[in-house]
Amino acid sequence: MGAYIAHKLHQARGASRVLAVASTSVKNEALHQMADALWNNREEILAANEEDVRAAEAAGQPASRIDRLMLNEHRIRQMMDGLCQVAQLEDPIGERLDTILHPNGMRIEKVRVPMGVIAMVYESRPNVTVDAVGLCIKTGNAAVLRGGREALRSNIALVRALHKGLQTSGVPSEALQFVERTERESVDLLIRAVGLVDLVIPRGGAGLIERVVRHAQVPVIETGVGNCHVYVDASADVAKARDIITNAKTQRPSVCNAAETLLVHKSVASAWLPEIVPHLVRLGVQVRGCEQSLSILRDEGFSDVSAATKEDWSTEYLDLILAVKVVDSLDAAIEHITEYGTLHSEVIVTESEEAAAEFLSRVDAAVVYHNASSRFTDGFEFGFGAEIGISTQKLHARGPMGLREMTSYKYIVRGDGQVRG
């Protein structure tokens, strides 16, 4: 296994050197060739995917998981569109970020360059394979992909097609390496390949991400886990609050930017909770309340709500479940978020500019919202035109990561014989 991974990484490293200096048109051409190859090889891809789906069904996987795994012609079209859209985005590589003129006449330019080799470790969705390759190649990075076991046959077929596309382009096909070994050891080898992998990005459940973060020896960007809060302040417009928590909780509960806990200021709790909670319950949301919220709701004759335990405050449900807590003050809300938040997306609903300013400056998260839904934490919504993941760490990139976040920079110094005195 060690030799298998090392071989792939050396091939990727070699290709990354060619790709790093490839022109924008060569890279875009490669993206279009890969899109065409997906279409031309769709039968093989769909046949392989059918086997994966059948195996997942036989293993009794839940319907939501099988849906994530399943491909069809429409989804292949979507992957192709993704590649073509990335081709249309501006190439970040070569962008001059800064120019410094040294008093001795040297010109120092800070220029955007690729990372080199980016390893992605992910789970069942096969579209991640295509998305990641597109984003890596556009940014001049070689991609080393290690997908989940459930999607192995689909991924192998997709990668075979993508390689065919690359072969008719100016990008070396070694720039895409797919790890077919799905044992845990293959991940461990990738994330410890100091000097061969410049960055590893894990995408998937909390367990996968934590394991990668804890054991990686190469630089890693932690992504995705979002225990997001919506805080409804004393000065909230309750109609906005209703729209925002409804959207943040129910529009797509399975994703990281969905809300998991609703915090409500005590001064609005008695009037508002009996209105919003039954509304959410009607939409299929299971509500778990703190003692105070339970007592308010029961006083109003509403009992379709269970008691929250301490564990609820730290759980990312990714499901139609919502924890509800009454807080005494803005400070208490910020303290709760500080204790339980995962630095992802946090919302305050208020008409008070003062309370908003306090919340926005004091809450430490990738994205802090005033009067808008947490669901907007997304590379496309932020206008990046692409997204490789959402960073929840503070080093390098925070929040939605687009093309620029997949790059590094270097300083180019031009002199005329300058030496240091």
Add this chain to the structure above:
Amino acid sequence: MGAYIAHKLHQARGASRVLAVASTSVKNEALHQMADALWNNREEILAANEEDVRAAEAAGQPASRIDRLMLNEHRIRQMMDGLCQVAQLEDPIGERLDTILHPNGMRIEKVRVPMGVIAMVYESRPNVTVDAVGLCIKTGNAAVLRGGREALRSNIALVRALHKGLQTSGVPSEALQFVERTERESVDLLIRAVGLVDLVIPRGGAGLIERVVRHAQVPVIETGVGNCHVYVDASADVAKARDIITNAKTQRPSVCNAAETLLVHKSVASAWLPEIVPHLVRLGVQVRGCEQSLSILRDEGFSDVSAATKEDWSTEYLDLILAVKVVDSLDAAIEHITEYGTLHSEVIVTESEEAAAEFLSRVDAAVVYHNASSRFTDGFEFGFGAEIGISTQKLHARGPMGLREMTSYKYIVRGDGQVRG
């Protein structure tokens, strides 16, 4: 030990929340108070330092190491000046890096914020203690410092003085935590404190840095190791080449941006090596040559040079030793640097714009130079006004790291009830 470190980290985390929203004037005032406190407590500091120096002498430490350790009134003045200079630099915190207007009317601002808690792990130089605290506080970060055993008494006295300074300022003195335990375990605990440490920066020898990079579970920035090359091209101006290699090798050989290997194109080697090598040897440089360079030099009757082994190509001497290799082409020079370089600083000396462009784009390093000495890789030379270290990794920051490189950002989204459709 676990409880000791955890207590310090929790105190730092708490203080970091206050410091993150402190005004520029409060932070600058704290820097000036700390500078004053160093002066007011100089007797205690110098007495403690004398004990460290005496212990190092008794242990038979080399003079260079004792010089790094030693403090005197002049050096205390230098540390004070450093703090006051940092106070004069622009505060990066709060800088608006970007504004995105969403079509639905939301305003998304990308704003510079502190990292939170920065841990520094370093070796014997006590001035690092003061520098690191100054840079952390200016950037709104709490500092957790773990210095080397040799400087322990000096560091404790310095930190006591700095704490006195903080006590008369608006910055909580818990923002500076010094780890007095110098066992290896204290480092291990710091670099595994996921959620409590936002960034660890190791500064010191290659062994320390490698250990931190390999075992850290928190984000880390690899610094410093510089196996830097000067490549003298076929089209080089040999007078510039002479000045540049002389400066890069001899001006301060003990630092990471000094050159370690000289690569010479074969077409200039016969004429130029017999000129430059004796010149360097007269300056005290020990030269270790490849077979071809040895034969050229011996043909000219110069034999004060030994044979390089493969190990020489990968050694960061940090001393007056230089490896010399004749290469067949620009490609061969780039390949050598790709194999042995440490992504720090790489130089080409040439009058050919074509060769320069090739080298500058293809060589992967934090700083690539055309006709200038590698010794300029330095935060002050780049005009940053400060430096916390030189990054040799590609994530987050590359090359000299100043105040901006000690920050993260967050997105602040202001809406009027927007939800996602």
